[in-house]
Amino acid sequence: MTKKQEVTYHLIFWVLFFAMDIFAEIVLQGSTTFSLKDLEFALLQMSLFYLVYSFIAPKTIPQKKWGYLCLGLIFSLLYFVGLRYLIEEVIVYSFTGVHNYYENSRKPLYYIFDNSYYAIRIFLLSLIFYFVKYQFSINKRISELSLEKKQAELQVLKSQLSPHFLFNTLNSFYADALVVDEKLSDDILKLSEMLRYVTYENEGEYVLLKDEIHFIKNYINLFQRRFSNQLFINASFPEAVGNEKIPALLLIHFVENAFKHGILNQPEKPVDILLKIDKNQLHFKVENFFKPQQNYDESGIGYKNIEQRLALLFGKDYHLEHFSKENSYFVTLQFPLD
Numbered sequence: 001m002t003k004k005q006e007v008t009y010h011l012i013f014w015v016l017f018f019a020m021d022i023f024a025e026i027v028l029q030g031s032t033t034f035s036l037k038d039l040e041f042a043l044l045q046m047s048l049f050y051l052v053y054s055f056i057a058p059k060t061i062p063q064k065k066w067g068y069l070c071l072g073l074i075f076s077l078l079y080f081v082g083l084r085y086l087i088e089e090v091i092v093y094s095f096t097g098v099h100n101y102y103e104n105s106r107k108p109l110y111y112i113f114d115n116s117y118y119a120i121r122i123f124l125l126s127l128i129f130y131f132v133k134y135q136f137s138i139n140k141r142i143s144e145l146s147l148e149k150k151q152a153e154l155q156v157l158k159s160q161l162s163p164h165f166l167f168n169t170l171n172s173f174y175a176d177a178l179v180v181d182e183k184l185s186d187d188i189l190k191l192s193e194m195l196r197y198v199t200y201e202n203e204g205e206y207v208l209l210k211d212e213i214h215f216i217k218n219y220i221n222l223f224q225r226r227f228s229n230q231l232f233i234n235a236s237f238p239e240a241v242g243n244e245k246i247p248a249l250l251l252i253h254f255v256e257n258a259f260k261h262g263i264l265n266q267p268e269k270p271v272d273i274l275l276k277i278d279k280n281q282l283h284f285k286v287e288n289f290f291k292p293q294q295n296y297d298e299s300g301i302g303y304k305n306i307e308q309r310l311a312l313l314f315g316k317d318y319h320l321e322h323f324s325k326e327n328s329y330f331v332t333l334q335f336p337l338d
Contacts (some may be wrong), residue, residue, distance in 0.1 A: 003279070006133065013129070018042060037100065040087055045122055048080045052126040054254070061134065064316065073123055080122075081115045187225055190218040205313070206245040206338055209282070213237050213275065216255055219272075223259055232270035238277055245338040246282060246307060247313055251275070253302060254286045254331045262288030277337065286331040290324075310335065 056072035059065075088100040105111065197215050217237070223230050255273060263269045269289040276283050303322060310318045318335035 057130040182200040210241040258288040
């Protein structure tokens with residue numbers, strides 16, 4: 001929903017809202033009149049509507065803070081009642097000498113009860129409008145992410161150079177290297193497995209956790225081989241993993257980020273990687289040191305995309321924390337296993 005559409009819908013709503021009030025007055029009283037008091041009351045109702053619509057609802061509903069929402073609505077009721085009393089029974093009375101309510105009706109409990117009718121209908125209407133707007137924004141974001149995913153998949157397809165050809169070539173290299181250098185042949189086999197995993201195994205949204213762990217282990221081993229096993233990496237994975245599933249290629253981002261920015265060649269500053277399962281929850285931690293002059297972007301697009309993906313898959317049922325402290329970078333991730 002665009003801003004222009006939102007303004008248009010609101011204008012139509014207020015025209016219909018006040019037209020219905022005028023129509024009801026004509027039906028009940030046979031005629032209608034308009035005064036400054038009517039204008040004041042209309043503006044008061046509109047202020048209550050937008051207090052809920054623009055401030056209270058956005059601060060509570062997306063975060064599912066229902067208790068705070070109730071407190072906000074109670075505050076709004078008191079705001080509406082108090083402001084109306086101040087305007088009509090104090091300010092206007094000081095000029096006209098006429099009260100809007102009779103003396104008995106101005107007692108606090110009755111005054112609040114009587115005005116709650118007007119406040120509650122405004123509450124309901126403003127919340128309905130907000131929920132419609134919120135649903136529009138959610139659907140729009142889902143559509144955008146779906147489009148981004150399709151574009152990324154298309155880009156991957158464009159960048160693929162006949163995967164079958166690459167696999168066959170790597171298998172040929174593996175067979176030749178097996179005779180000459182067993183370590184080299186093992187590395188070629190790992191590279192082939194990683195390529196196959198990235199190309200085919202993660203076509204779905206979820207993959208087996210054990211396959212993702214195997215992929216990460218291959219990545220670490222190849223990285224070690226690239227630097228002649230002179231890197232200091234402490235990696236811990238569960239020994240027994242069942243058929244639990246996790247989002248595809250989610251964890252490798254944090255490992256790759258640590259290897260890209262971290263200090264790897266100092267034994268007193270190793271990269272620590274820990275993955276464990278506890279009560280059907282996956283716990284994943286990565287800690288690494290980095291050089292003081294290194295530009296470590298904590299709010300980069302990679303983390304934003306991951307957080308959006310986690311939010312779509314798990315809603316609020318996940319925890320992701322990443323921060324730097326004293327030339328160290330910490331990542332903690334937790335989410336339920338499928």
